[in-house]
Amino acid sequence: xxxxxxxxxxxxxxxxxxxxxxxxxxxxxxxxxxxxxxxxxxxxxxxxxxxxxxxxxxxxxxxxxxxxxxxxxxxxxxxxxxxxxxxxxxxxxxxxxxxxxxxxxxxxxxxxxx
Amino acid sequence: xxxxxxxxxxxxxxxxxxxxxxxxxxxxxxxxxxxxxxxxxxxxxxxxxxxxxxxxxxxxxxxxxxxxxxxxxxxxxxxxxxxxxxxxxxxxxxxxxxxxxxxxxxxxxxxxxxxxxxxxxxxxxxxxxxxxxxxxxxxxxxxxxxxxxxxxxxxxxxxxxxxxxxxxxxxxxxxxxxxxxxxxxxxxxxxxxxxxxxxx
Numbered sequence: 001x002x003x004x005x006x007x008x009x010x011x012x013x014x015x016x017x018x019x020x021x022x023x024x025x026x027x028x029x030x031x032x033x034x035x036x037x038x039x040x041x042x043x044x045x046x047x048x049x050x051x052x053x054x055x056x057x058x059x060x061x062x063x064x065x066x067x068x069x070x071x072x073x074x075x076x077x078x079x080x081x082x083x084x085x086x087x088x089x090x091x092x093x094x095x096x097x098x099x100x101x102x103x104x105x106x107x108x109x110x111x112x113x114x
Numbered sequence: 115x116x117x118x119x120x121x122x123x124x125x126x127x128x129x130x131x132x133x134x135x136x137x138x139x140x141x142x143x144x145x146x147x148x149x150x151x152x153x154x155x156x157x158x159x160x161x162x163x164x165x166x167x168x169x170x171x172x173x174x175x176x177x178x179x180x181x182x183x184x185x186x187x188x189x190x191x192x193x194x195x196x197x198x199x200x201x202x203x204x205x206x207x208x209x210x211x212x213x214x215x216x217x218x219x220x221x222x223x224x225x226x227x228x229x230x231x232x233x234x235x236x237x238x239x240x241x242x243x244x245x246x247x248x249x250x251x252x253x254x255x256x257x258x259x260x261x262x263x264x265x266x267x268x269x270x271x272x273x274x275x276x277x278x279x280x281x282x283x284x285x286x287x288x289x290x291x292x293x294x295x296x297x298x299x300x301x302x303x304x305x306x307x308x309x310x311x312x313x314x
Contacts, residue, residue, distance in 0.1 A: 012199055034178055041313055047313050051310065051314070061298075066298060075130075079134070082138040086142025087142070093149050
């Protein structure tokens with residue numbers, strides 16, 4: 001439940017108005033970061049550096065939307081845990097698949113569907 | 115608050131609305147779903163790097179525009195939820211119309227992109243790249259389409275006069291959570307499927 005549910009109408013208005021500025025700032029930052037990402041891939045920097053920066057920026061956007069737009073920082077911890085569990089399993093799936101199939105030793109020579 | 119009362123007002127024992135907790139649990143499970151789709155695509159890209167070179171086909175400008183559109187739709191969705199909490203129905207409708215409009219633009223861009231790719235030879239049966247790419251981005255597109263239909267139905271419901279700001283704020287919040295989730299999935303796809311291809 002959002003913390004607005006136990007507030008008076010006046011308090012709700014104040015809280016929502018405060019959030020409005022957070023939403024506007026975040027939207028501007030997200031738009032700018034997307035522009036930076038687009039430019040980054042064309043810059044003549046080391047691949048590892050660009051890769052790290054792109055993943056970091058993506059993570060920043062992800063956390064920004066989840067925390068503010070989805071109200072997770074204003075909500076109960078149980079909701080973060082519910083979502084976080086899914087995220088951990090999703091990332092765990094990728095890691096497990098990478099270890100199981102990502103090695104060159106197990107890659108079949110022929111391409112499926114060809 | 116007794117157990118009976120807690121069920122009557124739709125709250126879980128942890129003081130979280132049941133609907134909202136269920137939505138977050140659903141989103142957590144959807145994370146696993148998309149995690150599997152994205153993982154499959156990335157693993158096959160690693161296994162068969164020579165199979166297909168998408169950099170000749172991908173238009174980063176178009177995809178960046180789609181990403182921007184989806185991010186701005188998330189912003190408008192956040193404003194819609196906020197307007198609903200404040201009881202401002204007109205503002206809610208205005209922002210929801212914006213979200214629907216941006217959602218349709220995103221879908222239009224995806225249809226254009228798919229049509230272009232198919233015309234250039236990247237079909238669903240073109241090995242592992244074609245199948246995993248279309249399955250992943252297509253599933254995301256279906257999620258966006260479901261979100262658009264959900265918001266359109268919510269807009270019609272609000273026009274009917276039956277929607278009350280206090281009573282239905284949680285419903286709008288849940289629809290908003292779904293929409294934002296679609297946005298964060300695209301944030302991941304944009305980086306790991308599109309951008310990374312141009313640097314490795």
